[in-house]
Amino acid sequence: MNMIQVEHIRKRFGDKDALSEVSFSIPRGEIFGFLGPSGSGKTTLIKILTAQLTPTSGKAKVFDQSASMMYQSAQKMRFGMLSDNSGLYERLTVEENLELYRQLYDLSPSSIDKVLQFVNLVGERKKKVHLLSKGMRQRVLLACAVIHEPELLFLDEPTSALDPVNSLHIYKGLRYLNEKGTTIFLTTHDMAEAELLCDRIAILYEGKIQTIGRPKELKKQHRENVIAVVLLNGESYELPMNAETANLIADWMKQGLIDRLETKEPSLGEIFIKLTGSELL
Numbered sequence: 001m002n003m004i005q006v007e008h009i010r011k012r013f014g015d016k017d018a019l020s021e022v023s024f025s026i027p028r029g030e031i032f033g034f035l036g037p038s039g040s041g042k043t044t045l046i047k048i049l050t051a052q053l054t055p056t057s058g059k060a061k062v063f064d065q066s067a068s069m070m071y072q073s074a075q076k077m078r079f080g081m082l083s084d085n086s087g088l089y090e091r092l093t094v095e096e097n098l099e100l101y102r103q104l105y106d107l108s109p110s111s112i113d114k115v116l117q118f119v120n121l122v123g124e125r126k127k128k129v130h131l132l133s134k135g136m137r138q139r140v141l142l143a144c145a146v147i148h149e150p151e152l153l154f155l156d157e158p159t160s161a162l163d164p165v166n167s168l169h170i171y172k173g174l175r176y177l178n179e180k181g182t183t184i185f186l187t188t189h190d191m192a193e194a195e196l197l198c199d200r201i202a203i204l205y206e207g208k209i210q211t212i213g214r215p216k217e218l219k220k221q222h223r224e225n226v227i228a229v230v231l232l233n234g235e236s237y238e239l240p241m242n243a244e245t246a247n248l249i250a251d252w253m254k255q256g257l258i259d260r261l262e263t264k265e266p267s268l269g270e271i272f273i274k275l276t277g278s279e280l281l
C-alpha cells in the first residue's frame, strides 16, 4: 500500500504557484527525502498532506484516503510531525511536556518512559525545557512527534542547526523507528543527511520535482561520461568514454602501466546544482 500518493498537485498563493505540478508516491516502510532550496514548496506540501492547507488542484492521499481527512483525531493517531512550528512549553519540564501529548493521545503512563529512553533523555526528564540545549530540545520535539508510535512521520528539517553529534542521535532514532515499520517523509537542505538516511529522494525546484529515485541510481544517471585512469607512475588522466579511450586503455594495460580505473560519480549536491542551478542553503 502507498502511504502517500500525490497526483498533479498545484498550490497557488495569490498570483504565484508554490507548487505547480507535483506527483509521486511513497510505499509503506520507506524513508523518503524531499529536497529543495528555501522557498521551493517543501513545507507547503507537508501542510497539504497534513490537512493544514488544501491544494488549488490535484489529489493528495495519505493512508489511501484524501489528505483533507488528516485533521480527524483517528487519523492524527496515525501520524507524527516535527516542524518549525512544533513548540514546547518552556516553563514546563520535559516530562510535563510529554504528559500533555500522552493525555492528548490517551496513552499509558509507560509511554513517557519508553519515548524518553528512545530519545536518550531519561536523565533530563525533570529539567525545564528552557534550560535544555538546542540538540536536547530537538530530541524532546522528536519524542512528542513519536510518543504515540505513528505509522507515518513527517519531519520538516529535523536536524537544521544541530551539530553533527546531535544529528547522529536523531538519525539513529529515525533508523530505529523505520526498522520498526514507521514510514518517514523528511525535508532537508542537507545532502549528506539525505544520502545517509533516505531510501529515495526527490529534488524539488520552482514547485516541480526535477528528479526522483534512489541516491545510488541518481548518481549513476548523472554520472559524467568520463573515466579516470591512474597509472602506476602516479600520472592520472580524465578521458572521455569512447572507442579511442578504450584503445588507449587497452594499450596501457598490455604494457602493465595501469594502477586503477575509476568512473566519476557526482555527489547529490552536484546533481542538485546541475538540475536547479542553485546551491542548497
Ligand SMILES: Nc1ncnc2c1ncn2[C@@H]1O[C@H](COP(=O)(O)OP(=O)(O)OP(=O)(O)O)[C@@H](O)[C@H]1O
Binding pocket: 013, 014, 017, 018, 036, 037, 038, 039, 040, 041, 042, 043, 044, 045
Ligand atoms: N500562506 C502563504 N501565503 C503566501 N505565500 C506563501 C504562503 N506559504 C508559503 N508561501 C510561499 O510559497 C513558497 C513556498 O514556500 P514553502 O514554505 O513551502 O517553501 P520551503 O521549500 O518549505 O522553504 P524553506 O526551506 O525555507 O522552509 C514561498 O515562495 C513562500 O513565500
